[in-house]
Amino acid sequence: MTQLTFPDGFLWGAATAGHQIEGGNVNSDWWPREVAPGSDIPEPSGDAADSYHRYREDIALLAASGLNTYRFSLEWSRIEPAEGMVSRAALDHYRRVIDCCHEFGVQPAITIYHFTTPRWFADDGGWRNPASVERFARFTEIVLPLLDTASHVFTINEPNILAMIFAGKEGNQQIQAGALPDPDPVVTGHIIAAHRRAVDLVRTTGRPVGWPVAPQQFYTDPGDTRAAEVMRAYAYPRETVFLEASRGDDFVGVQAYTRTRITADGPLPAPDDVEQTLTGWEYYPPAIAEAARLAHDVTGLPVFVSENGIATADDQRRIDYTRGALAALHAEVARGLPLIGYLHWSLLDNYEWGSYRPTFGLIGWDRETFERHPKPSLAWLGEVAKANAVDTE
Numbered sequence: 424m425t426q427l428t429f430p431d432g433f434l435w436g437a438a439t440a441g442h443q444i445e446g447g448n449v450n451s452d453w454w455p456r457e458v459a460p461g462s463d464i465p466e467p468s469g470d471a472a473d474s475y476h477r478y479r480e481d482i483a484l485l486a487a488s489g490l491n492t493y494r495f496s497l498e499w500s501r502i503e504p505a506e507g508m509v510s511r512a513a514l515d516h517y518r519r520v521i522d523c524c525h526e527f528g529v530q531p532a533i534t535i536y537h538f539t540t541p542r543w544f545a546d547d548g549g550w551r552n553p554a555s556v557e558r559f560a561r562f563t564e565i566v567l568p569l570l571d572t573a574s575h576v577f578t579i580n581e582p583n584i585l586a587m588i589f590a591g592k593e594g595n596q597q598i599q600a601g602a603l604p605d606p607d608p609v610v611t612g613h614i615i616a617a618h619r620r621a622v623d624l625v626r627t628t629g630r631p632v633g634w635p636v637a638p639q640q641f642y643t644d645p646g647d648t649r650a651a652e653v654m655r656a657y658a659y660p661r662e663t664v665f666l667e668a669s670r671g672d673d674f675v676g677v678q679a680y681t682r683t684r685i686t687a688d689g690p691l692p693a694p695d696d697v698e699q700t701l702t703g704w705e706y707y708p709p710a711i712a713e714a715a716r717l718a719h720d721v722t723g724l725p726v727f728v729s730e731n732g733i734a735t736a737d738d739q740r741r742i743d744y745t746r747g748a749l750a751a752l753h754a755e756v757a758r759g760l761p762l763i764g765y766l767h768w769s770l771l772d773n774y775e776w777g778s779y780r781p782t783f784g785l786i787g788w789d790r791e792t793f794e795r796h797p798k799p800s801l802a803w804l805g806e807v808a809k810a811n812a813v814d815t816e
């Protein structure tokens with residue numbers, strides 16, 4: 424058994440997102456689609472994990488395990504329910520969440536916006552509307568006072584996935600393994616412009632700011648030069664452009680779960696003969712380390728792993744996967760990668776964009792009573808955090 428020790432001051436934590444855990448997010452663009460008769464979405468988010476009310480219990484469990492950082496998002500549709508109308512009560516709520524983190528000695532890492540928008544924003548063209556840039560800048564200004572004690576601020580979660588799936592040409596749909604739709608270049612331009620505006624605004628708080636990109640770890644068969652060309656062209660609008668847009672930020676976030684093989688004919692879904700997770704993705708723990716290296720090579724920035732995890736009903740497999748991911752990350756650190764921290768996705772089982780079936784959580788909960796059931800993986804990761812080291816066995 425080898426102990427792999429991480430750099431001093433390394434942040435260890437877990438991440439969530441508003442719509443996936445809070446519940447009752449009725450004013451978001453997702454809600455009406457979830458409840459529409461004949462919806463293409465299998466299951467509505469409903470009460471989710473009711474973390475809007477139970478955040479204290481969730482943060483207490485995170486802290487008790489030994490983790491020291493909680494990444495969560497501010498729900499735009501609660502804070503600005505109608506254009507220009509600010510809910511003081513919603514801002515107060517997130518202030519209480521932040522205060523609660525501090526009370527338990529946990530650093531808040533805050534995502535300004537994680538996939539869901541207010542209905543009014545979506546109804547008026549969403550990210551296709553040029554006004555989206557100004558609208559996001561205004562929202563960022565509204566939440567600036569909440570960011571003053573954030574360890575790190577993430578502007579827009581996974582802008583590349585947002586451009587492809589959530590605001591892409593094909594509209595919202597479930598995240599699929601394999602082929603991803605073409606991003607709409609207009610949407611991409613607006614998202615990047617919105618990020619740049621937000622970075623300038625967040626800089627006035629003095630808190631480190633960046634955004635988390637989700638590289639898909641495209642790979643080709645060795646020596647297949649045609650496939651390599653296809654891969655570069657495929658990857659550019661889907662991730663490289665967003666990494667390039669991080670240059671000048673304080674850090675770059677990376678989020679990765681799996682890898683995707685590309686041939687001369689394009690990307691392929693996970694093959695049948697490999698272990699697949701509950702999202703149909705290949706079980707491939709080194710993905711996050713490869714993504715972190717790529718993000719650093721493109722941007723030159725320190726890297727923060729702001730999501731990584733596995734959808735599985737087998738918690739021992741979650742531990743195995745995370746140990747493999749951390750060992751691969753450690754090897755990159757040993758090769759000089761500046762790594763800020765590791766945040767596991769997710770603190771809680773949650774609404775995986777259409778279904779509660781893929782369970783990513785370190786903590787489960789009862790669908791009727793919301794009673795929390797911490798899994799062995801939470802205690803395991805907490806021990807890793809306390810030791811600031813992972814063992815390889």
Ligand code: BGC
Nearest residue numbers: 440580581584598730768775
């Ligand atoms: C997102 C999360 C999502 C997770 C697993 C990322 O794409 O930021 O919202 O639940 O990965 O699919």
